[in-house]
Amino acid sequence: MIEEILIEIQNKQSFDFEETFDIYKKCSQLIITNETSAQKIIVNILEDKGKFEPSLNNVLTDLIEAVGFYPYLAKENLQLDSTDSLIRQVYHYSDNLDKYLHEDQKHLLSLLNSNKNVVVSAPTSFGKSLLIEEFVASNKFKNLIIIQPTLALLDETRRKLRKYDENYKIIVRTSQEPSLEKGNIYLFTAERVNEYKGFPNIEFIIIDEFYKLSSQRDDERADSLNNAFHYILKTFNSKFYLLGPNIDNISEGFVEKYNAIFYKTKSSLVDVKTIDIYSEHKEKFNRPIKFKEYKEEILFNLLLSNKQNQSIIYCSSPRRVRYLSSKFCEFLINKIEDTLIEDLDIIEWITENISKDWSLIKLLQNKIGIHDGALQKHITSSVIDYFNNGNLNYLFCTTTIIEGVNTSAKNIIFFDKTKGHNTLIDYFDYSNIKGRAGRLMIHYTGTIFNFNPVPPNEQVIIDIPFFEQNPISDEVLINLEEAEIKDTRSEQYNRIKQIPQNEKEVIKKNGVQVNGQRNIIETIREDIVSDYNLITWTTTPSYEQLKYCLNLGWKFLMKKGESKSLGIGKLVHKTFNYGLHQNLRRLINSDIQNIIECVEYYNLHKNNDSNDLVKYKMSLGKRYRTKNELEIMEEVIMTNFQIQKHWFQYKIPKWLSVINSIQEFVCNEKGLRAGNYNYYTNLIENEFLRENLAILSEFGIPSSAIRKLEKLIPSSMQQDEIIKSIRENKLYENSSFIEYERNKLRET
Structure with missing residues (x-):
């Protein structure tokens, strides 16, 4: 019956009147027997409200109220007429946020306001994160931690919460001190929670996308998240709120031990329709090499026919994002004669700081955005802003659509079936992708188009x-006290117990591979005399010193299954050059020039490979010999962005921090003067920005603008005063800034 009504x-x-009344009557009966289905029908009625007899709007109002969708009463300007209904409506009003909560949100809020901790599983369009803002606005807790998996999500949360800065200091970097006068909100990744030393009494901890705690979901940061959560619970006994989508249950016994409740709801204010593209074309879709262009043409025509609504296209990797978006752009240009060129402020910035020929310019001009884990933070946040504001119609994404940012579209295209090359999208990931169809309070319904089997x-x-400890990694186990261990007779625990206590303290603090760190300790102990100068450098390393350290990281700190496609030789070379150039554009231009020279060399000396340098030139020249200069530039830009994001801003600083602590430990043990890598580590991680201004990169301000601020803000100014100075002195009005930089500074 339900599907028949929806069709x-x-x-x-x-x-007409009778037909409208009949559907409303069936819906009323469903509220008693199957409320989730009734909600779905009501949402679809609201999507096409103009089709129904308006004289029965009072009945529709009662139906909406019966399923607790109070936000939609306000949205549709529908008035309740009974005193009881008005009282219930007022009950669902949030004085803190000046908006209505739907019934399930209100129930969840009541659970959070009780003495219980709450673990919630709800659809993407439920509005789980709205309750985070509710708690901040209520001033109920003085010190809160919000852990989210990506810096992009944290920046989005920071922008939502900055209006509460009179009551809270928002802390986004481990170098910031807490406020003593007002409350503190820590917006941290799990790694930053583990690194931070000065927490005040934490009363409330929120973990968004808490499924990342799991050891089963193949997330390399699960250990860090477990250690962060465990540390906060053990140290402060904080109240917690864990939120995530499409989860059926959690570790048995967890809710009992931690006075928690697991709350699962399917309540959603958006209905997602499914359209099966795959079945009609599966004979060709199942042969992706032979019919690659065929599948792409089906996609492009679908996007064009739905151009009146925004679409997000799921792709398996950043390379696929670049390829498909560029190909679709050419398709659009050929199909539409009078294309309206979108004039976005970021285009001038790209021209000045990357290249006037970078394909992203053409994409944006044709209302196409890209979003993946490789792009710089300010670019991704700008692309999402443009998309949310309607400046872009299409967004080609990787798994960042699931966890990297909060955005939705009327249409979701499930185009690729893997994450990366080989890992199949499972039902959990598919459900999260599907959940992005339809934007809460903008669309009543969304659509997912499946180009693959569900x-x-x-x-x-x-x-x-x-908590469960089955399985548990060494990196989590080493942080538990003996009283917390469930199996003290296991070989794993006894192996960790035998590590000398002084070594254990160093290993625990670093929070990465236990065996890898032990191997580094032994290697440095063996090499400390013969290679003392390679190990104990300070400030900036020579090429050989950097090579020694990165080789240790590559050999001992890479996780099983982690990609080594870049190669340690290239990684050392790129990192050292980055230190020399201290600027990504210079690094990109240097790489392009080097490749062009190697191609020319290859064409002149095809049979000459007499030494390693010549072999390197020949190999590089052979690889790029069929590409033109624009194609070389595209690949170099993408590669350098990926290296900057993954290696320069994450992996290498972590490796150097770990190795630095170990060399310091060994030197103290041997009575030798230790080195200090902190200066270089901070420079690499923060794009060589001046220390007190590096915090601005957390706010999505491009490094080009931050470098210009070096002339306007003294180096002695405390980082917490910098935003205030920019605002009060209107520094963004300085003529040195281009419009994009000016707008980014204004936003902050």
């Missing part, structure tokens, strides 16, 4: 390793 609503042009539906039970 009728979709296909029929209008409903993965088999499997129960998702999230294990919490520090």
Whole structure:
């Protein structure tokens, strides 16, 4: 019956009084027997409200109120007429946020306001994160930590919460001190929680996308998240709120131990329709090499036919994002004669700081955006802003669509079936991708177009390793006290117990591979005399010193299964050159010039490979010999962005920090003067920005603008005063800034 009603609503042009009353009556009966289905029908009625008899709006109002969708009463300007209904409506009003909560949100809020901790599983369009703002606005807790998996999500949360800066200091970097006068909100990744030393009494901790605690979901940061959560609970006994989508249960016994409740709801204010593209074309879609262009043409025509609504296209990797978006752009240009060129402020910035020929310019001008883990933070935040504001119609994404940012579109295209090259999208990931269809309070319905079979539906039970301990990694186990260990007779625990206490303290503090750190300790102990100068450098390393350290990281700190495609030789070379150039554009231009020279060399000396340098030139020249200069530039830009994001801003600073602590430990043990890598580590991680201004990069301000601020802000100014100075002195009005930089500074 439900599907028949939905099809009728979709296909029929209008409903007279009797037909409207009949559908409303069936919906009323469903509220008693199957409320989730009733909600779905009501949402679809609201999507096509103009088709229904308006004289029965009072009945529709009662139906909406009966399923607790109070935000939609305000949105549709529908008035309740009974005193009881008005009292219930007022009850669902949030004085803190000046908006209505729907019934499930209100229930969840009541749980959070009780003495219980709450673990919630709800659809993407439920509005789970709205309750984070509710708690901040209520001033109920003085010190809060919000852990999110990506810096992009944290920046989005910071922008939502900055209006509460009179009551809270928002802390985004580990170098910031807490305020003593007002409350503190820590917006941190798990790694930053583990690094931070000066927490005040933390009363409330929120973990967004908490499924990342699981050891089963192949997330390399699960250990850090477990250690961060465990540390906060053990140290402060904080109240917690864990939120995530499409989860069926968590580790048995966890809710009992931590006075928690697991709350699962399917309540959603947006209905997602599914359209199966795959079945009609599966004979060709199942042969992706032979019919690659065929599948792409189906996609491009679908996007063009739905151009009146925004679409997000899921792709398996950054390379696929670049390829498909560029190909679609050419398709659009050929199909539409009078293309309206979108004039966005970032285009001038790209021209000045990357290249006037970078393909992203043409994409943006044709209302196409890209979003993946490789782009710089300010670019991704700008692309999402443009998309959310309607400046872009299409967004080609990787798994960042699931966890990297909060955005939605009327249409979601499930185009690639893997994450990366080989890992199949499972039902959990598919559900999260599907959940991005339809934007809450903008669309009543969304659509997912499946270009692949829907993965088999499997129960998702999230294990919490520090509690369940089956399995548990060495990196989490080493941080537990003996009283917390469930199996003290295990070989794993006894192996860790035998590590000398002084070594254990160093290893625990660093929070990465236990065996890898032990191997580094032994290697440095063996090499400290013969290679003392390679190990104990300070300030800036020579090429050989950097090579020694990065080789240790490459050999001992890479996780099993982690890609080594870059190669340690290239990594050392790129990192050292980055230190020399201290600027990504110079690094990009240097790489392009080097490749062009190697191609020319290869064409002149095809049979000469007499030494390693010549072999390197020949190999590089052979690889790029068929590409033109623009194609070389595109690949170099993408590669350098990926290296900057993954290696320069994450992996290498972590490796150097770990190795620095170990060399210091060994030197103290041997009575030798230790080195200090901190200066160089901070420079690499922060794009060589001046220390007190580096905080601005957390706010999505491009490094080009931050470098210009070096002339306007003294180096002695404390980082917490910098935003205030920019605002009060209107520094963004300085003529040295281009419009994009000026707008970014204004936003902050």
